[in-house]
Amino acid sequence: MPEPLTADSILDTAEEVLRRYGPAKTTVVDVARALAVSHGSVYRHFPSKAALRDAVTQRWLDRVSAPLADVVAGDGPAAERLRSWVGLLAATKQGIAREDPELFATFRQVTSEAGEVVDAHVAHLAAQLARIVEAGRDDGEFAVADPAVAGLAVLQATALFHHPAHADEWGSAGLGDQLDAVLDLVLDGLRVR
Template sequence: MAPTSETLTAERILEATEEVLRRHGPAKATVVDVARALGVSHGSVYRHFRTKAALREAVTKRWLDRTSGELSGIAAADRDPEARLRDWLTALFAAKRRKAGDDPELFATYTVLTGENGTAVSEHIADLTAQLTRVIQAGAETGSFTAADPEATARAVFQATARFHDPGYAQEWRQEGVEADFEAVVDLLVRGLRA
């Protein structure tokens, strides 16, 4: 293996892993493939990620965190809670559609990986529902929303909109009329939340 001029970091390994997964898919991608792409020994990769499962979990978490990061600014904004809720749900739907449409091979790979990595997925869902809870709590505090239990309400809103963010529904995201369906669900939820 040719020595690499850049320092090997966890981030570089994750970037290379993503590319290897895109090329080979989750069933065939190996740590040796990742090491080869980086020009290092597989032992060097194992110094950063002790097992193949740990590497796959880290790359899955990184992928999911991109969506969480996009949404956190909306959830934290000091704006009208109803507008924030609408914007947050719209951004979530757009992010998931973009991931499925822009890079379908990698999206399919991550669908497999998220099935393997329950911890990363459950942490992602907990983060998203915590963001929603902040928005709904703000609405309850300003009198815009009626929500005796903002956390339970956030979970219900998240579950009610699953068709527009759960990867299991990705095939439906390209169907004609899906945007209108999304708007109808969001309008219904907002009307139900209004004080």
């Protein structure tokens, strides 16, 4: 007896089909065929090709950002946690791009088409940074009036190191040193004088 069709099994298969055919050529029918079900069965879980792509994108972004929650919830000075958080985000995305460039290219294209999902992801990341900044403010480490504004600013200031639009630049020599320099500057701006 075949396993029941679930949203997770569809997403697993959709990721493999996207990897094999690329986003431009992948259809719901391709995913259904790989699952050996009718495309109507896939549509019962995801009402459109866009919904399926958004779900795949959300799943991938969640995998990228989940380990960051541990840094946010961790102990220690906020400056160290902020540096660790940005470093982990950059290392994760750059690692995926380096280790599985085909999959990264696929998700890079898919995420560029999933505006609402990506906007929510960016807001989530900025909120995580805001929590670190707020903790630093509460501990007297940072002098920040609005942690939410500061969190988004940190995310934007470090975009070169983690935003997929900059992936072509991630192989440049000294990138880690550049990230350290940017974080030194950002942290200097956040610290109490």
